[in-house]
Amino acid sequence: MGTHLSISDTRVAKLSVDGSLVAFADVELASPANKGLRGIVNSLKRVADAHNVSYGDIVQFAGAVGLSNCPGAPRLGFFAGRPAATAPAPPGLFPAPTDTAQALLSRMRDAGFSAEDTVVLLGAHSIGRQHTIDPAANGTPLDSTPGAFDSQFYLEVLLKGTVYPRKAPHTGEALSATKDVFRLSSDAAIARDPNTACAWQSYIGDDDRMREAFRKAMMKVATLGHKIEDLVDCSHVIPVPPPWNKTVSYPAGFGPVKVERSCRRLPPPKLPHT
Ligand code: HEM
Numbered sequence: 001m002g003t004h005l006s007i008s009d010t011r012v013a014k015l016s017v018d019g020s021l022v023a024f025a026d027v028e029l030a031s032p033a034n035k036g037l038r039g040i041v042n043s044l045k046r047v048a049d050a051h052n053v054s055y056g057d058i059v060q061f062a063g064a065v066g067l068s069n070c071p072g073a074p075r076l077g078f079f080a081g082r083p084a085a086t087a088p089a090p091p092g093l094f095p096a097p098t099d100t101a102q103a104l105l106s107r108m109r110d111a112g113f114s115a116e117d118t119v120v121l122l123g124a125h126s127i128g129r130q131h132t133i134d135p136a137a138n139g140t141p142l143d144s145t146p147g148a149f150d151s152q153f154y155l156e157v158l159l160k161g162t163v164y165p166r167k168a169p170h171t172g173e174a175l176s177a178t179k180d181v182f183r184l185s186s187d188a189a190i191a192r193d194p195n196t197a198c199a200w201q202s203y204i205g206d207d208d209r210m211r212e213a214f215r216k217a218m219m220k221v222a223t224l225g226h227k228i229e230d231l232v233d234c235s236h237v238i239p240v241p242p243p244w245n246k247t248v249s250y251p252a253g254f255g256p257v258k259v260e261r262s263c264r265r266l267p268p269p270k271l272p273h274t
């Protein structure tokens with residue numbers, strides 16, 4: 001939950017995580033992109049108010065602790081001391097699953113994130129589920145290992161899509177390889193865009209690199225808009241996530257020929273079959 005909030009706050013708050021989603025909940029929760037966050041926002045607000053910490057800090061803290069429950073996840077840093085948010089995030093800043101790869105990448109670039117950073121940050125979808133795009137498929141994961149932070153996600157988004165988890169298609173939904181995994185159109189587009197396809201494929205089967213790149217990119221998210229010297233390093237309070245030792249593998253019935261290779265210079269990933 002913590003991860004979801006910090007992420008959504010990230011998506012909304014111009015990628016400067018100032019806790020405005022909590023401070024200006026009435027304004028920001030009205031945005032369709034933040035549907036479903038009211039409960040967690042209220043809980044975090046209560047905790048922050050009781051302990052006199054800023055909403056920006058509590059959002060960061062909850063995100064880092066939330067992620068530490070996922071096997072295979074990196075241990076994120078936690079820096080405290082963000083001042084209170086001064087204004088709600090302007091509407092329409094968050095990337096939408098219906099956006100083209102070009103729109104997503106340019107939006108992320110404006111916020112200070114390279115095309116590769118975007119690919120890396122989307123690795124968070126390895127532990128994600130969808131709830132709102134197809135309400136009939138509420139809870140369908142974005143890869144087949146939603147409990148684990150692993151590069152199975154990068155593989156599955158690149159497999160040839162032929163099915164939807166339910167009838168669909170819904171706006172923001174792309175054809176998926178298997179019925180038990182939901183594919184966001186935005187993930188499908190970034191996986192295949194010439195600017196990001198090679199970075200995307202390069203993470204398949206390389207969980208160590210994925211983990212370290214994600215840790216670094218999240219550090220950039222966490223300190224965006226702040227001087228690191230103004231914050232206090234409290235990273236030691238974040239638990240060490242459990243390891244994940246399962247290797248990435250092709251789902252049953254899939255192999256290298258079903259990979260929609262969009263990076264010419266890389267051969268199809270050599271992986272075991274489940
Ligand atoms: C290109 C930008 C992005 C787009 C268009 C996008 C879109 C989405 C959408 C549509 C969902 C499903 C929401 C629902 O139906 O409830 C989702 C879930 C999620 N996203 Fe993203 N996302 C983006 C970037 C990110 C980033 C940068 C992170 C984290 C670093 C992230 C983390 C998550 C997580 C953890 C979930 C799962 C939430 C849950 O399980 O309830 N996303 N994203």
Ligand SMILES: [Ca+2]
Binds near residue numbers: 127144146148151
């Ligand atoms: Ca996963």
